[in-house]
Structures are given as structure tokens and as C-alpha cells.
Amino acid sequence: MKNKNFGRRDFIRTTGLAAAGAMLAPTALRAATPTALKAATGAPLPAVLGGTPVRTKEWPSWPVWNKDTDESLVVDDLRSGIWSRASLVTRFEKEWGDYVGTQRCLSVVNGTNALITSLLQLGIGGGDEVIVPPYTFIATVAAVLATGAIPVFVDTDPATWQIDADKIEGKITHRTRAILPVHILGLPADMVRIMAIAKKHGLVVIEDACQAHGAEIGGRKVGSFGDAGCFSFQNSKNLAIGEGGAITSNDNTFMDKCYSYHNYGNPYGSVVGQVNAGTLIAGNKLRFTEYQAAIGLGQLKRLAGETDLRNANAAYLRQQLSKIPGVIPYTLTPNVTKAAFHLFPFRYDKNGFKGLPRTAFLKALNAEGIPCSEGYAPLNKMPYLQNAFESKNYKKMYTAAELDIHAFNERNNCPLNDKLCNEEAVWFYQSMLLGTKADMDDIVNAIQKIHDNADKIKS
Numbered sequence: 001m002k003n004k005n006f007g008r009r010d011f012i013r014t015t016g017l018a019a020a021g022a023m024l025a026p027t028a029l030r031a032a033t034p035t036a037l038k039a040a041t042g043a044p045l046p047a048v049l050g051g052t053p054v055r056t057k058e059w060p061s062w063p064v065w066n067k068d069t070d071e072s073l074v075v076d077d078l079r080s081g082i083w084s085r086a087s088l089v090t091r092f093e094k095e096w097g098d099y100v101g102t103q104r105c106l107s108v109v110n111g112t113n114a115l116i117t118s119l120l121q122l123g124i125g126g127g128d129e130v131i132v133p134p135y136t137f138i139a140t141v142a143a144v145l146a147t148g149a150i151p152v153f154v155d156t157d158p159a160t161w162q163i164d165a166d167k168i169e170g171k172i173t174h175r176t177r178a179i180l181p182v183h184i185l186g187l188p189a190d191m192v193r194i195m196a197i198a199k200k201h202g203l204v205v206i207e208d209a210c211q212a213h214g215a216e217i218g219g220r221k222v223g224s225f226g227d228a229g230c231f232s233f234q235n236s237k238n239l240a241i242g243e244g245g246a247i248t249s250n251d252n253t254f255m256d257k258c259y260s261y262h263n264y265g266n267p268y269g270s271v272v273g274q275v276n277a278g279t280l281i282a283g284n285k286l287r288f289t290e291y292q293a294a295i296g297l298g299q300l301k302r303l304a305g306e307t308d309l310r311n312a313n314a315a316y317l318r319q320q321l322s323k324i325p326g327v328i329p330y331t332l333t334p335n336v337t338k339a340a341f342h343l344f345p346f347r348y349d350k351n352g353f354k355g356l357p358r359t360a361f362l363k364a365l366n367a368e369g370i371p372c373s374e375g376y377a378p379l380n381k382m383p384y385l386q387n388a389f390e391s392k393n394y395k396k397m398y399t400a401a402e403l404d405i406h407a408f409n410e411r412n413n414c415p416l417n418d419k420l421c422n423e424e425a426v427w428f429y430q431s432m433l434l435g436t437k438a439d440m441d442d443i444v445n446a447i448q449k450i451h452d453n454a455d456k457i458k459s
Contacts, residue, residue, distance in 0.1 A: 055369030063240035070298035107288035111232025115143035133163035183212035186340030326352015
């Protein structure tokens, strides 16, 4: 295996081509053929310029399915004809709640509706403000808007990629009712600080843990800190069912309300009324199916081992990438004992790559056989917010001044998040972390190769 730290200078030193490389002018480099260019510089030619990619083999596929251990439960359910919510859903909820460490769990159709249900049953609605991060998937804020509340954005801590807990109190007003931290990328937010702030100001906390299956703070899993924890089981997630979601909590009254809401508002547990009173609360239909639960039970058997493997590979990859100038690895928030690594992020500093733009870096990295992404755009600056504010319902609930999009944008400016989104963010996918140490070395070698050839790629 090629030495992961074997860069351009080492190659020139061992081949004796330093003089040739020094004498070849930049104009000559651009005019040279790929073979001549490699010979003149002594560095392997980047694939984006016609060289051989670092990697040509496939990465681990996702989702994982084991025919021998996973199919029987699903097939048995299909043959039974019992497909709507029954014993398998109850079993999955019990096992997922036990895994997260909460007394209760309710499965629903997706993570977005887990968030909406939690917000509504915690009393969030029109006239309220909910504190959210700007670095997250659209579902987080869509859930807030679905209740009629207004999202208030707190800037990102670029080191951790999470909502900056130091800036939350500065955004609290008399309208603030909830904090909705997101454990984005599977890296935990600072829940110890956030819960202390919420307690101080009498706010509820809904954890968006949709990307954070198995992540822990102080040995305690995320989704068990707030008044509610919300998870997604969409196909890309670390526990993949195709679609699906769950709510976790230790509050029995709240969970009874959630159960009632997800089943049309019919009575359940403490949500009771007079005999034959019928439907008691305004509800929805968000029930999980038996075959979804069967798939989830199979996936859950592997989750702990997969999470440990992702953490081991992420730690090794972070250590190696930190040696390359211009690559700034993530920092975990205090007391994190395990991350989920739904995505592996790092910040890209083009100054460490001789001014090579991030778009060119990503193109070059993909050409080397390393799938990557620039990630999210700033969520606080998209047209959907103005669209919501111009709706009939929002105009009835808020004043024109409160819905002025220019004033909203000024109040919700998040400059560090803008820089992260527009210039710095680079992602690798969670399934890549299910590979081997040699696979991680391919990532490192590809980035090192681009670093050593950044001037030629840029030109």
C-alpha cells in the first residue's frame, strides 16, 4: 500500500527530478501532455487532469440487508396479511426506546412528522418562536412552519458544526417557547448547555436526532435529553427502513397525546373523555406499518456494531487528514462519548491548497473515486420563508412588521454559517465509514494528491 504521507516532495527527492521540475515554467506545464507533466513534476497526475484515480473499486453499499437473518420476519409478516400497526410495531417501539434509553417510543411515518407531532403536543403554535440552527436539513424548519410558529436562527459553531450554545440566549424573546437543537451530521449538539438554558428560561426542548442514531453524550444517547427526541429511518439514515420516524420521551402524558394525535386524535392512555365521546383531539393519521417494523428490527441488530465501526474509522480518518494543510477536521462538543457519523465533515481552506476553489477541489476528489459533497446551503436565506410569511394564516397570526422579510433576515443573519456553507464544508457519506482502514487511506491519499497538485489543477 502506498504510504499515505508520501507527497510530491518525497517523490521528487527519490526520483531525482527536482531540477527538471524547477526548470519547467508554468506555461510549459499547461502545454505538456499528461505523461510529460507527471515526468516533469514528479507527482502523480490528478485524475481530473487525465491521471489514474486513487480508487476505482466500489465503496460499501447502503442499506445493508442480510438474507439469512433479516428476511424471515418480513416475509412472515407479508404472508400473514397483518400489515397495519400491530405487534411488530409495538415490539420495534419497545426495542428502539430501550436502545435510546427512554421509557416511551412512538413510531410515525417519517422524521418530519415526528418533529411536527412533538412540537404540536408540546403546545407550539401560532405566535410562538422556536430557536433552530441554520445548518440542517429543510425538514427541521418545515416542521416549525407547519405549526404556525416562526423559526429563529442561531449561528453555527463552525468547529463543531452545531448550533452555537453561547449565542442562544441572545435570541430569546417573550415569544420564545422552544429550542430545537439538531445533532446534524450525527455529531451531538451541546445538550448539557442547551438544557440548562431551557430550564433557566422555561422553554421546551425537542431534539432533532434524525441523523444521530446511537450518538452519546456522557454515555447517554441523544434523543433522551429533551422533552422529546425525534428520529428518521429514511433510506440514507444509519438505521434505514425506507421511510419512517420515531418520537422518544420519558413524559407519559406527552407521549399519550402523541399517540392519540398519530391515530386521528382517538382516545389513548391519559387522553380520555366521557364514555363514547369519540375523537378527543384534532389529530392526523401517521401510523407505522408492520413490515416497516420488521425491516427496522433487522437493521437494529447491526446498528451498535456499525456505529462503533464508523467511530473507529472516523477517528483514524480525522487523525490522518489533520496532517494536510487546508483540511480542518470537526471538533466534538464537550463530553461527547460517541458520534453517529451520518456524515463525516471537514472544513476546506483553499489557502492551504494554493487558492484552489472548493468547487474545483470537490470535482478533483470525485475524479479520484472519492464521493463527496459540499453539503447544505444557508437555510435561513431561502425563499420558502417569505412564501410562508405571505400565506393567509401567517398574516392573520402576526403583524406586518413581524413578517417583514428584510427585518427577519437582518435579525437572523448567521455569517459563520454562511461561510461554512458557501466556502468550507465538505462531506463524506456514512457508508464510506463502514469500509476498512485501507479505504480510509484512499481518502487521505486522494486529498494529499490534490493538495500536491493544487497549482496545476487551479491553472
